[in-house]
Amino acid sequence: MIARGTLLALIFLALTLLQSTGQAQALQKTVRVKLTTLNFPLQISGGGISIRGIKKTDIKNISIPRVDESFRVDNHKVGGKNIWFINKGDSFPLKRLSEKYIEIDSSSSQVEISGYKVSTPVLITQAGEIIAAMPLNNYLEGVLAGEMPASWPIEALKAQAVAARSYTLFQINQRKNNIFQLEGSVLDQVYSSSISPDQLSVIKQALAETEGMVLTHQNKIIKAYYHSDCGGRTEDPERIWGGARSNINSVEDRYCAFNPHSQWIFEISLEEMRKKIESPIKSIRIVNTTPSGRAALIAFNVSDDKNILISGNELRKILGFQKLRSTLFSVRLDRDRITFAGRGFGHGSGLCQYGARYMAQKGAKVQEILKHYYPTARLLEVSHVANL
Numbered sequence: 001m002i003a004r005g006t007l008l009a010l011i012f013l014a015l016t017l018l019q020s021t022g023q024a025q026a027l028q029k030t031v032r033v034k035l036t037t038l039n040f041p042l043q044i045s046g047g048g049i050s051i052r053g054i055k056k057t058d059i060k061n062i063s064i065p066r067v068d069e070s071f072r073v074d075n076h077k078v079g080g081k082n083i084w085f086i087n088k089g090d091s092f093p094l095k096r097l098s099e100k101y102i103e104i105d106s107s108s109s110q111v112e113i114s115g116y117k118v119s120t121p122v123l124i125t126q127a128g129e130i131i132a133a134m135p136l137n138n139y140l141e142g143v144l145a146g147e148m149p150a151s152w153p154i155e156a157l158k159a160q161a162v163a164a165r166s167y168t169l170f171q172i173n174q175r176k177n178n179i180f181q182l183e184g185s186v187l188d189q190v191y192s193s194s195i196s197p198d199q200l201s202v203i204k205q206a207l208a209e210t211e212g213m214v215l216t217h218q219n220k221i222i223k224a225y226y227h228s229d230c231g232g233r234t235e236d237p238e239r240i241w242g243g244a245r246s247n248i249n250s251v252e253d254r255y256c257a258f259n260p261h262s263q264w265i266f267e268i269s270l271e272e273m274r275k276k277i278e279s280p281i282k283s284i285r286i287v288n289t290t291p292s293g294r295a296a297l298i299a300f301n302v303s304d305d306k307n308i309l310i311s312g313n314e315l316r317k318i319l320g321f322q323k324l325r326s327t328l329f330s331v332r333l334d335r336d337r338i339t340f341a342g343r344g345f346g347h348g349s350g351l352c353q354y355g356a357r358y359m360a361q362k363g364a365k366v367q368e369i370l371k372h373y374y375p376t377a378r379l380l381e382v383s384h385v386a387n388l
């Protein structure tokens with residue numbers, strides 16, 4: 001007979017093993033990230049390349065074993081159907097595939113697609129989207145490199161690591177049936193494939209010291225938004241993108257006030273703006289603002305009785321997210337020029353990176369930083385999460 005203590009110890013061990021298996025599974029997920037879009041025809045080169053279609057019945061694997069090989073991939077409509085044309089020249093006869101996308105692998109783990117270097121496996125869609133498939137942690141390394149300078153304090157990088165891991169796991173779960181689950185740009189998270197060895201060692205530390213930690217609400221992982229600089233108060237996500245009430249709340253933020261680049265001015269000529277909204281403009285005004293002071297709706301008066309209404313977020317999209325840096329602005333029209341004067345950078349929801357940096361410089365730990373920006377969220381091991 002097993003002693004009661006031993007039995008309890010065994011049950012505890014079994015539960016721990018189950019948990020760590022769950023965590024290992026979540027952390028070993030593959031992320032499919034859209035890196036860029038290229039125009040056909042594509043010139044592909046690399047070593048030991050193989051091409052696969054995805055429909056099992058249509059697969060005719062094409063292998064190009066030599067290191068210095070290069071071939072052409074084209075895609076266009078034939079009789080209403082998108083067809084792939086894969087061709088190298090006389091020694092490699094033209095192949096046709098009717099796949100939605102093709103997968104390219106390489107024995108050297110890298111190929112060059114029309115001059116764009118990318119790690120394999122890589123997927124190419126009929127629209128020319130270049131999609132890399134990689135393990136979660138490799139993806140997070142690229143996100144940390146793209147989203148926060150490695151020279152920033154380690155506790156800020158750790159807060160960034162937890163937010164990015166949570167956001168990523170939320171998105172790959174939401175979009176598990178999509179060809180790609182994340183955009184490698186500000187539309188989701190900026191992904192950088194070039195990381196210096198010094199940068200990588202700090203990033204690996206930030207990921208390792210928070211390994212498996214995610215932000216949750218009622219045991220469910222949250223879409224942990226983050227941005228560069230909130231300008232003094234963060235924003236409720238639903239006020240930017242609409243939709244149901246989220247688990248992320250607007251909070252006051254004194255910490256990012258120390259960002260020297262917080263204030264900005266963006267000018268555009270009336271003529272240029274007229275082209276953007278395809279209408280003459282008589283005046284501009286902010287119709288209403290959100291509680292954090294952001295422009296929620298902007299009216300472009302185009303004739304005596306007609307206004308074109310554009311949401312703040314839509315206006316950032318039209319003018320460029322890097323130019324109209326946030327929706328926390330005032331706007332002025334002087335003769336032939338429109339001036340936006342604003343504060344902050346990014347959508348303003350969730351973690352404010354400049355605020356996190358300042359908190360970390362003043363000695364705050366990762367838990368404290370996350371508590372400030374996600375006050376209702378609980379930090380949990382991913383094995384305790386229900387919605388994965």
Ligand SMILES: [Zn+2]
Binds near residue numbers: 230231
């Ligand atoms: Zn802030």
